[in-house]
Amino acid sequence: MGIFILFAISVALFNPIESTLSCLPSDSGTPIPIGVFHATKGSFHTPDIEPAVNVALNHIHNNSCILDGYKLNLTYEDTECKTSMGMKALFEMVASRSRPVAIFGGLCTEVNEPIAAALKYWHIAQLSYAETHPKFATADSSELYPTFFRIVPGNRNVNLAKSRLVTQFGWKRVGTVKQADEPRHALPHEALTTRLEESAVDVIYTAGVTFQEIENIGNELALLKARDVRIIVADVSEDIIGRVICEASKQGMTGRDFVWVLPGFHSNKWIHSSIDTGCDEERFAAAVEGHFAVQFATKRPDLSSYVVGGKKAEEIVRLLSESCGGDRCTKNIFEGYLYDGLWTLAIALSQALDNGRSFSHTRLLEAIGNSSFEGVTGRVRFEHNERMGIVEVLWYQNGTYHNAAYFDGARDEFRLEKAIQNWQPPADAPERRIVREEVSGWLFICVSLCASLGCLLALLFLALNLKYRNHRFIKMSSPNMNNIIVIGSMCTFISVILLGIDTRLVSRALFVKMCYAKTWTLSLGFTLAFGAMFSKTWRVHSIFTNIRMDKKAIKDSRLLMMVGFLVFIDILVLSTWAFFSPFSLQAKQLEKYQKDNVEIVPELERCHSENALVFQAILFAVKGILMMLGCFLAWETRHVNVPALNDSKYIGMSVYLCVVMSTLGLSIAFILQERINEAFAMTSLFIIVSTALTLCLVFVPKMVELVRNPAGIEQKGYRRGLMKSVVTKGPQQQHTNNPSYTGKETEKDLLARAEAENQLKQRYLHQKTCQLWELLERLRELGDTQFLQQGWFFVV
Known part of the structure; x- marks a missing residue:
């Protein structure tokens, strides 16, 4: 019933036509005491509130639709924004004969807090027109200050x-x-x-x-x-x-x-x-x-609207401004809330006193909490004793504030103003832009071209090796092992091309398969090429360091088994890797940087495996041991220059080259792993250069020999190396066997004799070397190395 009456009053007040017909002035009535707290004295001086209060009282008392037969009687108390003064004023009011039914004010939190805490025991409502402290809106505020309301939005x-x-x-x-x-x-x-x-x-x-x-x-x-x-x-x-x-x-x-x-x-x-x-x-x-x-907001934005009392908001704002014009008082930013606050009390009291009922503080508190009318500061509505009012958003441009937006808490509306709508x-x-790091197109083309040329070079060497496999010079250098070196080199060249392929060229599913392809080709290619060179070096080392009377020939089949064992280890590790820790495509985001207010996040596509480090460590360990053994064998056979094993010197150089290039390439690739172009360029460079140089060291001397001796029948003129039986002959023994030696020869005679003996021995050595070459070639064809049992050796 009370809500219906409040609604009827509001309709009458907001309609200017009806208000002139039914809401008539009333100069008399029973006074309703209300205490008003303000602060105009002391060190904390606040703007005057009386001008705005008088405007509100005038409008309320001149409207018989509100408080018919009653009028508000305000008692002002100056608290000076001091707790002691505020409590003194409160106790005096409560103890007075005309105890106030409500307190209107005050401004200072130091006064409002103890008063609000005390008023709950008298069940007296307090409506503040200026209190904004958040302590009155905490979770326990309804228990601490149950009768406290504030008309200003908090x-x-x-x-x-x-x-x-x-x-x-x-x-x-x-x-x-x-x-x-x-x-x-x-x-x-x-x-x-x-x-x-x-x-x-x-x-x-x-x-x-x-x-x-x-x-x-x-x-x-x-x-x-x-x-x-x-x-x-x-x-x-x-x-x-x-x-x-x-x-x-x-x-x-x-x-x-x-x-x-x-x-x-x-x-x-x-x-x-x-x-x-x-x-x-x-x-x-x-x-x-x-x-x-x-x-x-100090006033509602739509000032042309009709508000409580049947007047337009702009008219009330003008009256409030005129009431405190000139030097008569200080402008008060709360004047609109003073006006709406008194109207709130008046309407609530009108409902509480309806039908001649005796006054009830409970009904008054309920009426205030249920208030709902249009005021000069916006729609007046409370929620948990908090005013849901209008908040303005100001925008500082060109040295002054402009209205940018309004938020109406009573209607839960947020509206932008025209000044900012086009902002x-x-x-x-920073704008986050993910940029996929890719191998440069030109770099990929150049590297692929170089790798392709390397493959063509390897195919050329393979073709020549197959065509001239029966040539004496090539046949004696194990053409089968040479073929394996070529095949391994081609695999490494192909792996370089695979390293530069990403999802620009293939699908994501195919990219994962490419992860396996480039890992297998590089690993097996290295094992085939280096393993073949290692086995050839091992055979040379075995021949010259392990001489026994019953030594058997080291045939190519044994070397092939050695290479096959190394390949088997690779296949075992790679297969286990693929089974237990398969590859997947991972987009790794690198360190971001800003450019033109844009946050660039480089993203690198890479092959990812959960336990990749474990299997990489195994492969590196196996190949590292192999390279160290290769270096050792190459060093041990560094002075060997056997015609039957004519490429041992170049094989040793190739081993050194592979070790150095592999170590440098792996280190640089690890350091530059997040710089995709640099890492790809350096890795490809080391792989291509080391592989190409290895092929050249192994096959170019053979090609030179093919050009110099196409038929393979011409013997080399002079061989560097002497048999032990020749080297051990000393000059003293030669003089003893010469009957013409008298011991009194001049230096000229000695020189002439030495030259003659030298020519004779050179012819003799050449003859014996040719015979030895023929015999060694036959033994080589038979795969027999037992000729070393006599203790012959060759030195550089």
């Missing part, structure tokens, strides 16, 4: 407006700054971060600052900057906001790419304040440009 509305502002522009990540030593800012800030997270906005970091340690704000802002925060919501006092903005400017956190959402102080004096901010005037002006200020908001973070 931080709950402001937080809703900030949250809607952030989401309106599509920002999903913000940073915040809070003043930790001031509950007026710290408490609502905690509620704000919770609300932002509920709105799917990620609060990246909260920078804490205190008034006493404001010099440390630079460190906190640096942490925000390190996290690429572009939208910053600050809850700090007017005293330090300038220092915060100045430090942000020094750290490059202001400008068109950043947005600061600050508390509104209902003035821009802090921007032009004489307080030292640490920045010069020009720098500070540039730093504050473009920020948002969020504060409760392009900055991103909440």
Whole structure:
């Protein structure tokens, strides 16, 4: 019934035609005592409230639709914003004969808090027109201050407006700054971060600052900057906001790419304040440009609307302004809330006293909580004793504030103004652009061309080796092992091409198969080529270091078995790897960097295996041992130059080359693994160069011999090396066997004799060398090396 009556009153009040017909002035009535707390004395001087109160009383008392037969009787008490004075005034009012049915005011939290806590025991309603402290909106406030209401929107509305502002522009990540030593800012800030997270906005970091340690704000802002925060919501006092903005400017956190959402102080004096901010005037002006200020609105934006009392809002605003014009009083930003506050009490009292019922504090509290009418500050509605009012968002442009948006808490509406509708908001973070790191097209073409030329060179050597396999010079160098070297080299050349293939050229599924292909070709290619060279070097070493009377020939089949065993180890490891830890395509993101306000995130496609390091270590260990043994054998046979094994010297050089190139290539590839072009170029270079040089060292001498001796029948002129029986002959023995030696020859005679003997021995040596060559060739064809049992050796 009460709600229906309140609705009927509201309809009558808001319709100007009906109000002139039925709501008539009433100069008399039973007074209803109401205590009014304000502060005009003492050190804390506040603007006058009486002019606005008088305007509201005049409109209420001249409308018989409200308080028919009653009138409001206000008793003013000056609390001086002191707790003691406020409590004294309260007790005097409560003890007086005309105890107030409600308290209207006050302004200062120091007074409102103890009064609100005490009034609950008398069940007296208190309606504040200026209290904004967040302690009256905490979880336990309904228990501590159950009869306290405030007509001015609190931080709950402001937080809703900030949250809607952030989401309106599509920002999903913000940073915040809070003043930790001031509950007026710290408490609502905690509620704000919770609300932002509920709105799917990620609060990246909260920078804490205190008034006493404001010099440390630079460190906190640096942490925000390190996290690429572009939208910053600050809850700090007017005293330090300038220092915060100045430090942000020094750290490059202001400008068109950043947005600061600050508390509104209902003035821009802090921007032009004489307080030292640490920045010069020009720098500070540039730093504050473009920020948002969020504060409760002092009047509704649609002033042409009809409000309570049947008048337009613009008319009431004009009357309020005229009531405090000139030098008569100080302008009060709460004048609209003073006006709406008294109307709230009047309407609630009208409902509580309806039908001549005796006054009830309970009905009054319920009526205030159920208030719903259009006031000069917007629609008046309460939720948990909190006014759900209008919050304005101001935008600082060109040295002045402009209305950017309004949030109506009563209707839960957020509306942008025309001034900002075409504004392009900055991103909440640098534009994140994932750039796939790929091997340069030209580099891939060049490397593939070089690898293809290497394959053609290997095929040429293979063809010549097969065609002239019966040529004496090639036949004696194990053509079967040479073929294996060629095949292994071709595999390594092919692996280079496979290393540069990515998803630009093949599908993702095929790319995974390519992971296996390039791993197997490179590993098996190295094993075949190096294993064949190793086996040939091992045979030379065995021949010249392990001489026994019963030594058997080391045939190619034995060398093939050795290479086959090495290949078997590779296949075993690679197969186990593929079975237990298969490859998959992984996109690895590398270290990001910024370019033109765009965050570039390089992404590298690579073959990924969970236990790749284990199997790589096994392969590296096997091949490392093989290379160390190869180096040892090459060193041991460095002086060998046997015509029957004519390429042992070049094989040793190839072994050294493979070891050096493999070590350098592996190290550089590991260091440059995140620089795809450099890693691919250097890895390919080492593989191609080492493989090509190995082929050339093995086959070019044979090609030279084929050109010099196509038929393979011409003997080499002079062989470097002497048989032991020849070398051990000394000059003293030769003189003894010569009958013409007298011991008295001149130097000229000695020289002539030596020259003659030298020519004779040269012819003799040449003859015996030719005979030895023929015999060694026959033994070589038979695969027999027992000729070494006589202890012959050759030295470089």
